[in-house]
Amino acid sequence: MSFLSRRRLREAAVVMLGGLAGIGIDTGELAQAGNTLRAIEARGELLCGVDGGLTGFAEQDEDGNWSGFDTDLCRAYAAAILGDANDVRFVPLTTAERFEALADGEIDILIRNTSWTFARDVGQNFDFAGIAYYDGQGFMVPADLGISSARDINGARICVQGSTTTALNLADFIDANALNVDVIEYSTAQDGLDGYVAGECDVYTNDLSSLAGLRTQLSQPGDHILLPDVISKEPLGPVIRAGESRFLDVSRWVLFTLIAAEEFGVSQVNVIEQSENARNSEIRRMLGIEENFGEQLGLENDFAVSMLSATGNYGEIFSRNLGQESELGLRRGLNAQWTEGGLLYSPPFR
Template sequence: MKKSVIFGALTVAGLSAGAAAAATLDDVKARGKLNCGVTTGLVGFAAPDANGEWQGFDVALCRAVAAAVLDDPTAIEFVPTTGKTRFTALASGEIDMLARNTTWTLSRDVDLKFEFTGVNYYDGQGFMVPKALGVSSAKDLDGATVCVQTGTTTELNLADYFRKNNISYEPVPIETNAEGNQQYLAGACDAYTTDMSGLASTRATFETPGDHVLLPEIISKEPLAPLVRHGDSEWADVVRWTLNALIAAEEAGITSANIGELSAQAGDAPEVNRILGTEGNLGEMLGLDNEWAKRAIMAGGNYGEIFEKNIGEGSPIGLARGLNAQWTDGGLLYSPPFR
């Protein structure tokens, strides 16, 4: 549900260079709508609800960007993409940004000509198995069948892990998370492998989640990040600093509950004032007005609020903050200064 590997993809690279020639920020403003690429459906991250409205952790970032640029968090066309189609959709200009469980790697950044705008979720690849299988470690999966999405670094990580540990497996190729769920629940594979966040999301949709176990091994680093095309630094800055605004707001204590009060008048916290636009001209530097970050935060709350609502321990997904806690709380989240 991420990470397609397209080394030497001349078509994608060529499309990227051409599409980036246009100023995306101007295009989005003129269109009056943000085209945001998301997954085909991963509960907690990006999936339509019962009313057909897209909801989730990644969806919230799209809404924050739309609010910052267009003053309307609903002015979005959500474009579902698979692991194989997401990069072509971005490179061709079909979407303005991709917020879809995509791992930041050197080849994607450099060879495929994309620009990652900051990590919004620190993850790692793991395994899920039925509790009835009686397995407590990935090293016990010798000879197992494993459902894995094709054309991804998940597939490569899986091969590396089993080779390193001198054990064998039989891959069961899948194209989408929905297909993976179906195959896994049907018993077509002994284990399902993808990012741990994706496994937690998948398990939460099962009729009996307690019948399935996430094994303890984390076999890779998966810094998941939104991305845009190379060659359009102004647009990359908008997406990057919108994410930073959500992170900085949590650290500064700006919430959806108090943002109105804090922005009503400039207080004695200079960085809060600069984030909310009551001091300085940071918005002008981005080609936006001074309340861009305020609107982004109001769209769904700060980073912590978005995390807890969609995937946190109080949600059906049940993820702890872990590495995704603020740096002040032992995590890796850290925004550069707003000044």
């Protein structure tokens, strides 16, 4: 289906929804009522909650353009649901704001370095769509401090972002190792970095991916090292409101499509050719050539072609934003495909 046809169908859908504004119902209320997919279609725009500024994941330049791993995931969702990766509004949120914004319907989906935990999944009425990035908490210290392990930080002052799993993990680590340290909490990751630079603390702890991004902001990044210790599991992934089985399916299978496309070798460059000539049955089902998987999700059958044409597969998104040729220079590690020794794995398209 052409882009113009998609646009016309979407415009028609808005009309069929009864002129929501005219009858006093806004799309935020629709979303809160458990109709997020309909709200997105009616609005013609995906509201995606992201970090306000984290190198490699979500950052905005002086011209207002957003880039990063998380923002590319947002674009993939917009392309899959609406047919156009540009039909997305990035909503920058602090750690303290993110869950309230999601619960209140101010955003449709949260893609903002948020760890999947029992309390958030079960206790806060949210659903995690999957794991987009396998992370873990670590420590950054000045290289000249002479520390080689987190167990050597006894007596140190530690900067940490409050109201996060990071602060809870730090408390557990301190108790488990009987450390005598001073913990200084900050409201945002940037505030914590500023405190670290100002000498208010000796050590800064956060997710390793965040530390790698924050270190690039320092005047002499090479003067600071990330310790080898990893003290937690931090599975980061998209979050939606609980109780929306259809939107949860969409949220999961968009992510799985990005992962599976890399495994199958379907890329931004060859996806159109693959959609016309692929012989592998699983690729054909994923791309909408055979069967009607997209329709079962409430999307176009070729939703995967739209999103992969816009953003590329998982590996391409990782490479340009986080990989070794990017500013962060991260290795794939646990975020490699299962066939390459990593943990990335999509259920089968069958």
